[in-house]
Ligand SMILES: Cc1nn(C)c(C)c1/N=N/c1ccc(/C=C/C(=O)NO)cc1
């Protein structure tokens with residue numbers, strides 16, 4: 001039977017995102033304080049509690065995070081960035097990741113080191129064969145964090161830390177990143193821009209965030225030319241366009257690159273109920289994406305695949321989507337249905353529209369020169 005690793009830590013639920021909704025609260029700007037920032041950790045804690053309450057946890061091999069070391073983080077971030085985060089976290093009211101809209105509380109730096117450490121532990125467990133695959137429900141997220149800057153709620157790039165660890169400590173030579181968080185995976189693109197050892201693939205809603213990166217023609221530079229694949233998608237796409245993108249672009253790119261490990265920065269903000277994007281993927285769609293990419297991992301790299309939690313901001317729907325992915329990984333059905341399917345199931349996204357097909361085909365057309 002398949003052994004599926006699972007990692008959570010109570011401190012991931014202690015990230016203090018402050019009293020702003022998205023931008024910080026401000027009387028002058030007419031932004032009244034609010035109890036839950038869009039990135040409030042309760043959303044991810046609810047997914048963890050559903051994993052436990054559904055009984056799925058009994059079928060998972062629990063992994064335990066320890067903080068990433070300074071050296072672990074310095075493989076992908078400048079010392080100035082790391083030192084600034086530590087200084088911000090030492091302040092009584094905490095600080096910000098770097099863009100002024102990514103707040104964290106006092107000691108939030110320690111949680112960021114623990115998130116990166118969770119990514120390392122899940123990767124170690126999979127590469128060592130202790131488990132066949134793993135889901136690390138880590139927080140704060142990381143995929144917007146660049147070498148020298150935290151942004152988009154991200155402090156350290158958890159996935160990049162894990163990839164560098166696998167390459168430099170576990171002796172791997174090729175690692176692929178498949179980022180299906182709805183926002184552009186600019187962080188890994190920045191960090192690994194010139195690295196031939198990392199194939200970085202990002203599927204995202206075009207211009208959603210950051211609004212000025214993630215275009216099809218950003219394909220890597222220097223030794224890394226051809227190792228960056230961007231698939232910007234038109235708003236409104238659902239299950240169909242994501243499945244089409246995996247089948248037509250992502251999986252062929254993986255088959256050409258032949259990674260020894262696949263890392264999936266897994267956000268659920270492409271979901272139909274998410275407040276921070278305009279895509280329409282449902283829980284059953286995330287299940288199918290998981291099935292497609294784990295089958296590809298079985299064919300390409302002995303099934304070695306690690307899912308690392310990124311975004312996802314609907315406290316209602318993230319638990320449904322996450323349960324679907326982790327059930328699929330474990331090969332278990334708990335019988336818990338997607339309670340929102342009756343509401344969102346008929347809204348669309350299940351048939352591939354012409355402009356969606358064209359967007360994916362345009363990204364795919366660049367592949368021969370890419371990998
Ligand atoms: C507000 C505001 N004001 N300003 C100036 C800026 C730069 C603002 N950031 N908006 C954001 C920040 C982060 C996200 C998504 C993060 C995610 O889920 N990534 O996976 C979306 C919009």
Ligand SMILES: [Zn+2]
Nearest residue numbers: 181183269311
């Ligand atoms: Zn996102």
